[in-house]
Amino acid sequence: MLESICIERLCKVYRARDGTDVEALREVSFTVGRGEFVSIVGQSGCGKSTLLKILAGLLPKSSGTLFIEGQAVDGPRRDIGIVFQKALLLEWRRVLDNVLLPVEIFRLDRREYEAKALRLLRTAGLAEFLRKYPFELSGGMQQRVALCRALLAEPALLLMDEPFGALDTLTRQKMGFELLRLWEEWKSTVLFVTHDIDEAVMLSDRVLVMSSRPGRIMDSVTVDLPRPRQIFTKDTPEFIRFSSRIRRCLWEEVGND
Amino acid sequence: MTETTLQAARILRITAFYVAALLIWEGLIRSLHVPVWLVPAPSHIFEVIAEKNSIMLFHTLATLQETVLGFALALVVGILFAIGIVHFPMLRDTLYPTLIMFNSFPKIAIAPLFVIWIGVGIESKIANAFLVALFPIVINMIMGLTNMDPELLELVRAMSRSRWVLFWKIRLPHSLPYLFAACKIAVSFAVIGAIVGEFISGRSGLGYLVLSANSTFNTPMAFTALVYLVLMSLALYGGVVLAERLMLPWYHREPAA
Numbered sequence: 001m002l003e004s005i006c007i008e009r010l011c012k013v014y015r016a017r018d019g020t021d022v023e024a025l026r027e028v029s030f031t032v033g034r035g036e037f038v039s040i041v042g043q044s045g046c047g048k049s050t051l052l053k054i055l056a057g058l059l060p061k062s063s064g065t066l067f068i069e070g071q072a073v074d075g076p077r078r079d080i081g082i083v084f085q086k087a088l089l090l091e092w093r094r095v096l097d098n099v100l101l102p103v104e105i106f107r108l109d110r111r112e113y114e115a116k117a118l119r120l121l122r123t124a125g126l127a128e129f130l131r132k133y134p135f136e137l138s139g140g141m142q143q144r145v146a147l148c149r150a151l152l153a154e155p156a157l158l159l160m161d162e163p164f165g166a167l168d169t170l171t172r173q174k175m176g177f178e179l180l181r182l183w184e185e186w187k188s189t190v191l192f193v194t195h196d197i198d199e200a201v202m203l204s205d206r207v208l209v210m211s212s213r214p215g216r217i218m219d220s221v222t223v224d225l226p227r228p229r230q231i232f233t234k235d236t237p238e239f240i241r242f243s244s245r246i247r248r249c250l251w252e253e254v255g256n257d
Numbered sequence: 258m259t260e261t262t263l264q265a266a267r268i269l270r271i272t273a274f275y276v277a278a279l280l281i282w283e284g285l286i287r288s289l290h291v292p293v294w295l296v297p298a299p300s301h302i303f304e305v306i307a308e309k310n311s312i313m314l315f316h317t318l319a320t321l322q323e324t325v326l327g328f329a330l331a332l333v334v335g336i337l338f339a340i341g342i343v344h345f346p347m348l349r350d351t352l353y354p355t356l357i358m359f360n361s362f363p364k365i366a367i368a369p370l371f372v373i374w375i376g377v378g379i380e381s382k383i384a385n386a387f388l389v390a391l392f393p394i395v396i397n398m399i400m401g402l403t404n405m406d407p408e409l410l411e412l413v414r415a416m417s418r419s420r421w422v423l424f425w426k427i428r429l430p431h432s433l434p435y436l437f438a439a440c441k442i443a444v445s446f447a448v449i450g451a452i453v454g455e456f457i458s459g460r461s462g463l464g465y466l467v468l469s470a471n472s473t474f475n476t477p478m479a480f481t482a483l484v485y486l487v488l489m490s491l492a493l494y495g496g497v498v499l500a501e502r503l504m505l506p507w508y509h510r511e512p513a514a
Binding site for chain 2: 053
C-alpha cells in the first residue's frame with residue numbers, strides 16, 4: 001500500500017505563556033496508507049490536535065520528518081480537507097455556497113465543482129437545504145455541510161478533529177455511518193482524532209493509541225472488522241475485544257501517573 | 258392566525274398609549290391654564306404643523322442633508338480607517354491610539370473651531386456630523402474585522418495564506434453586522450452633530466429654527482421643530498434597519514420573546 005502520511009520521530013515543544021517549555025509530542029512515528037481510515041484516541045490535552053495542526057501546516061514542528069503524499073509539509077495545500085469540532089460555516093453563505101468555498105479559494109472551475117457539491121450534498125441527505133443559511137440548520141446538519149466542504153476539492157487526506165464531539169450520542173453515531181458512506185464513495189485517506197474509543201473502533205481500519213502529554217503512540221490496533229459496519233457491530237465479541245484492548249492500554253497509562 | 262392577532266393587539270396597545278399620552282398632555286395644559294410660551298398643547302402644535310409645513314420641510318431637508326452627508330463621509334472614512342488599522346501595524350500603532358484618545362473627549366467642543374476653519378455654511382455642519390459619527394464606525398468595524406473564531410481563521414489558513422482571500426471571503430462579510438450596529442448609533446450621533454453646528458452658526462435647519470424660535474419665546478414653533486426632528490431621526494434609523502434587513506438576510510437575531 002502506498003503511504004499517504006509518513007511521520008518519523010516527530011517532536012513538538014512549544015513555549016507556554018509563562019515562559020516554560022511544554023513538550024506536546026515526543027518521537028511520534030507512524031504511517032497511514034492511502035485510502036486507510038486511521039483514528040487517534042487519547043485523553044484531552046494529549047497532543048492529538050497539535051499533531052493534526054502540524055499535519056495541516058498550521059503549526060511548525062520542532063523536529064522529525066513529516067510527509068504527506070510524498071511531499072514535505074510546509075504550508076497550505078489543496079490536497080487536505082479539514083473538519084473541526086465546530087462546523088465553522090460562513091454564516092453569510094447559503095449551504096451550497098459554503099460547500100463551494102474551496103472552489104473560490106483554490107480558483108477551481110465553478111461549474112464542474114458545483115455538480116460535485118450537489119452530489120456530495122445529496123449523499124449527505126442535504127439536497128433540500130441547499131438554499132438555507134447555516135442558522136437554519138441543526139448542529140448535525142451543519143457538521144455534514146462542513147464535511148461536504150472538506151471533501152469538495154477531492155483531498156487525498158481528510159483530517160478530522162473530534163468532528164462529532166459537539167453532537168448528542170445518537171446523532172453522533174448516525175454521522176459516523178454517514179462519514180463511512182462518503183468515505184467509501186470518495187476513497188480519501190482519513191485521520192480521525194477522537195477521545196471516544198467505541199467511535200474509533202467502529203469507524204477505523206486502524207486505531208493509534210496516544211499517551212497523555214507528551215504524546216507518544218503507545219499502541220497500534222488493526223481493526224479488521226468486516227465492512228460495511230453497522231450499529232450492531234458494536235455488540236459483537238470482536239468489537240468488544242478491540243475496544244477493551246484500547247481501553248486497557250489507556251487505563252494502564254493513566255494508572256502510571 | 259394567533260401570530261397576527263398578537264401583532265394587531267400590540268400595535269393597538271402602542272397606539273392607545275400614545276393617544277392617551279397626548280390626551281393627558283392636552284387635558285393638563287387646558288385645565289391648569291399653562292401659558293403657551295411655557296408649554297404648548299398638542300392641538301396648538303398640530304395647528305403650527307398644518308400652517309407652516311412647507312417652511313418646516315425646508316428646514317428639515319437642510320438638517321437632513323447635513324446629517325446624511327456627514328454620516329456618509331464618516332461611513333467611508335471609518336471603514337477605510339478600520340481596514341487600514343487592521344492590516345498595517347504602522348497605522349495600528351499611530352492612528353488607532355489617536356482615535357481612542359479623541360474618542361474619550363467631547364468632540365462637539367471642536368464645533369466652534371470648524372466655523373473659523375471652514376465657515377458658516379453647510380460644510381461646518383457636515384464636519385460636525387462626520388466627527389461624531391466616525392468613532393463608533395471605526396471601533397465597531399475593527400471589532401467586526403477581527404473578532405472571529407480563531408479556528409475559522411485556521412481553517413482558511415490551511416487552504417490559503419493570501420490576506421486578500423482572508424479579507425474578501427471572511428473578514429469583510431463577517432464585519433457587516435458590526436458595521437450595521439455601529440451605523441444605528443452613528444446616524445443618531447450625526448443628527449446631534451448637525452444640530453449643534455446649526456446652533457453655533459447658520460441660517461437654516463431645525464437646530465437653527467429651535468434657537469431662533471426660542472429667542473422670540475415662540476415655544477410652539479420650537480416644539481414643532483422638535484417634532485420634525487424626531488420624525489427625521491426615526492426615518493434615518495429606520496433606513497439603516499431596512500438596509501440591514503435587505504443586505505443581511507443571513508444575520509440571525511434571537512427572536513423577540
